[in-house]
Amino acid sequence: MPKFKPHIRVKNLNLFYEGHHALKDITVDIPEKEITAIIGPSGCGKTTLLKSLNRLIDLVDGIEISGEVIVDGEDIYSTKVDVTYIRKKIGMLGQKPYPLPMSIYDNVAYGPRIHGMRKKKELDGIVEHYLEVAGLWDEVKDRLKSPASMLSAGQQQRLCLARSLAVEPEIILGDEPTSALDPISSKRIEEVFIALKKDYTIVIVTHILRQAVRLADYVIFLYMGDVIEQGPAKEIFENPKEERTKAYIGGEIS
């Protein structure tokens, strides 16, 4: 039994891509209001696992999935659940920044608007607030109406973060959210994540071990679709129990 309060409990999750067994009987707990890092070599199923946590995996054709992902006591794969509600509650930040084809303002206001917010004044407040949280406000406050595509990659990624936060999720998933960014932009995103963890449960996938060391409170090590080891970051990094974890952290497998 875990010592912490889990926000997400994954139980016996199996996933097949047209016959390829990508996730093998995954059972993990993800602590509330902490940063969990999913690490492991390329192709081990990190992205797949992450997308299974807010059902973005549903967009992929020909998958077969079984098991449970329980968030706040409710299985998100249950047929009773409204998938848009799940994705509102569990936001996602992708590997490459993909702003929506609209203005900077509209990007952030998009989520609140589809979820029913109409009042201009409140929207203005939300947009400013979350751009502030994502550390972008000062850079864009004078050009909120210009296309999001005109921002730099680092700014776009912060915009995407503000856009995700604006729908007021409880959980934020990030799939190598800094991999397309320069070191300075990466650092800013990392800082924002650390600041966010007092209010949000955060799960990130990362290839960069040092990033995991810097950010993670809890670590899940995946290898070829299996969870090899999971536990508090300190334990995994300083004192891994499994041979394969040792090998990965030691840089022998990548």
Add this chain to the structure above:
Amino acid sequence: MDRRKIEEDFFKGLMILSTAIIVGILFAIVAVVVLKGAPALSLSMLTQTPKGGYYLGKGGGILNAIIGSLYLAFGATALSLIIALPVAFYLREYASERFANFVRLSLDILWGVPSIVYGAFGFIIMLYFGLRACLLGGIIALTLLILPIMTRAMDEVMRMVAFELREASYGLGSTKLEVVSKVISRQTLPGMLTAVLLAFGRGIGDAASILFTAGYTDYIPHSLFDPVASLPLAVFFQLGTPFPEVQERAYASAVVLLVIILLTSVSSRLLTKRWSRFVIK
């Protein structure tokens, strides 16, 4: 000389030749039409309907055909848009890949059907409803012709949308409708416009589908149930007379048609550019 260099030069030469043929054909057509039509081009031709004896070489113009063609083409484009858009949306986000591919195949077959067949089909339907050749009939027959073109073009444009962009929209809790109507449609706006204008261009130039369904008249229609003239048929009828001065008018009418198509193309380029401002690359 090195064999690869010769190969490179030879095939490059072939490509340039082919390109020159294409561009040359275009210029030849425009040159012939403009040269033969120029003597008959006049303001009165653009602003008057045919007077008595027009087809014998007397006075008047082809305003009836210009207005008629615009009515027909705009009508059919609008009607097609109303149908094509939901189909494209449906194929993009709702239909299973299998069913979508079946619909695509059907549309591709429809695309290849000769326009006279749409004309004949439209004509039979009109007979059934007891309609005579009229604007409405022409619009419907033209719609049948351009609908597959517009739908398939929109579908291709929408298929190009990056998976990640759709993922980002769904990730915010969007419904399928919100994804297609608020995100994908904005991302593809320039391409959708091109699809619409492609269909418009095809529609305004077609003669066979409206031959029986729209009829022909020297007057400008006042209702959907009046017969209507059109530029392609004006070209056809005027060329068919034995009088050289009337045949010149056929070429002049073709010039008018070319100019309309050219304007459509140019405005589409300009609008596309403007509407691309928000598109994510």
